[in-house]
Amino acid sequence: MTHAPPGYVCSEDGTRADVRTAPWGCPVCGGPWDLDFTPDPAAVLDPAGGPNSLWRYGSVLPLSGAFGVSLAEGHTPLVPLAERIHAKLDFLMPTLSFKDRGAVMLVELARRLAPARVVADSSGNAGTSVAAYCARAGLECEVFVPEGTSEKKTAQMRAHGAAVRVVLGGREAAAQAARTTADAPGVFYASHVFNPYFLHGTKTYVYEVWEELGGRLPEALVVPVGNGTLLLGAALAVEELARRGVRPPALIAVQAEAVAPLAQAFAAGAEDADPVEQRPTLAEGIAIPAPPRARQILAAVRKSGGTFLTVPDSLLREAQRDLAGRGLFVEPTAAACWAAVGPSAPGDPLQGRTAVLPLCGAGAKTGLAP
Structure with a gap:
């Protein structure tokens, strides 16, 4: 039996809304939604008995009943990189990035809501993922991207049948254009930043680590952070597993030095992050000068x-x-965590702890950094 999807709640002012009628963001403060959903810690969690996709964790996911959208995403390998460090190969997902975890949840929600079309904004990977899952679900899709987005990524979006709208300006300009379109009737805004269903998809990353490590988690999870969708999903899963008696790891967030509003705020002891200048960096996927969920991250x-x-x-x-020399060709953004804690990193950033880091996007999407 399929029940109504859990509703939205704003963490800033407590505003609540039904997903079937809600605007894309909180109407009071304009911020992103959270989800009014907490899995029952007594619910049976038996991933081995489920399908070979992230829907194997159905008992802790917010969409109940039979799912209709899947490309057998998830269940990616965990391989050793160095002593005490493992890498999870999320670049082996169907569209070659971890964004498939959140996109499949958003598109399954959209399928149930039956909009006239789905709109997304992206610097690349999220857009390709939403486009692919919309194709799978038979939904019309439109993706707004900033100028300069990798042609390989926009070609992938178009191959899946999405209409690609190139917006002059940076990442925020593309987001504003998408939000303007999302205000029209019959449009579902598949925002990987503002819609919390995406975070409940990315949390399966940690559930898989828990499963692959035999019911435990490492002492640290190292995560690249721009908008923070993987880190916040990881935090959700860590909390949920802690209620089941699993020892929680430390979350180590990695930013590009050129665009690091969150790292600067953390160092200053601030609760929120001030916007920074949009500067060029090889890690374009995490170069977010003003993350909407900064306080939560x-x-x-x-x-x-x-x-x-x-x-x-x-x-x-x-x-x-x-x-690449170890057989793992990933895009520069996906190399950020290895850059931060690998053999070339200064000092001992992990302080001897066991750790898992994600390799989030395939090098075929961008090529080797010059």
Whole structure:
């Protein structure tokens, strides 16, 4: 039996809304939604008995009943990189990035709401993922991207049948254009930043780590952070698993040195992040000068006992080549965590702890950094 999807709630002012009629953001403060959903810690969690996709964690996901959208996403391999460090190969997802975890949840929700079309904004990977899952679900899709977005990524979106709208300006300009369109009737805004269903998809990353490590988590989870969708999903899963008696890890967030509003705020002891200048960096996927969920990201890292690390482009370039030399060709953004804690990182950022880091996007999407 399929029930109504859990509703939205604003963490800032407590506003609540039904997903079937809600605007894309909180109408009071304009901020992103959270989800009025907490899995029952007594619910049976038996992923081995489920399908070979992230829907194997159905008992802790907010969409109940039979799912209609899947490309067998999830269940990606966990491989050793160095002593005490494992990498999770999320670049082996159907569209070659971890964004499939959140996109499948958003598109399944959209399928149930039956909009006239789905709109998204993206610097690349999220847009390709939403386009692919909309194609799978038979939904019309439109993706707004900033000028300069990788042609390989926009070609992938178009191949899936999405209409690609190139917006003059940076990432925020593309987001504003999408939000304006999302205000029209019959449009579902598949925002990987504002819609919390995306976070409940990305949390399956940690559930898979827990499953692959035999019912435990490492001492640290190292996560690249721009808009923070993987880190916030990880924080959700860590909290949910802690209620089941699993020891929570520290969350170590990695930003590009060139665009690091969250790392700067963390170092200053601030609860929110001030916008920074949009500067060029090889890690374009995490170069977000004003993350809408900044307060939540900073709070999650602090609560876990974790920290922020930043990496310069020189280390990103070196880390991408080092991973390729180990048989793992990922895009520069996906090399950020290895740059931060790998053999070229200064000092001992992990302080001897066991850790898992994600390799989030395939190098085929961008090529080798010059």
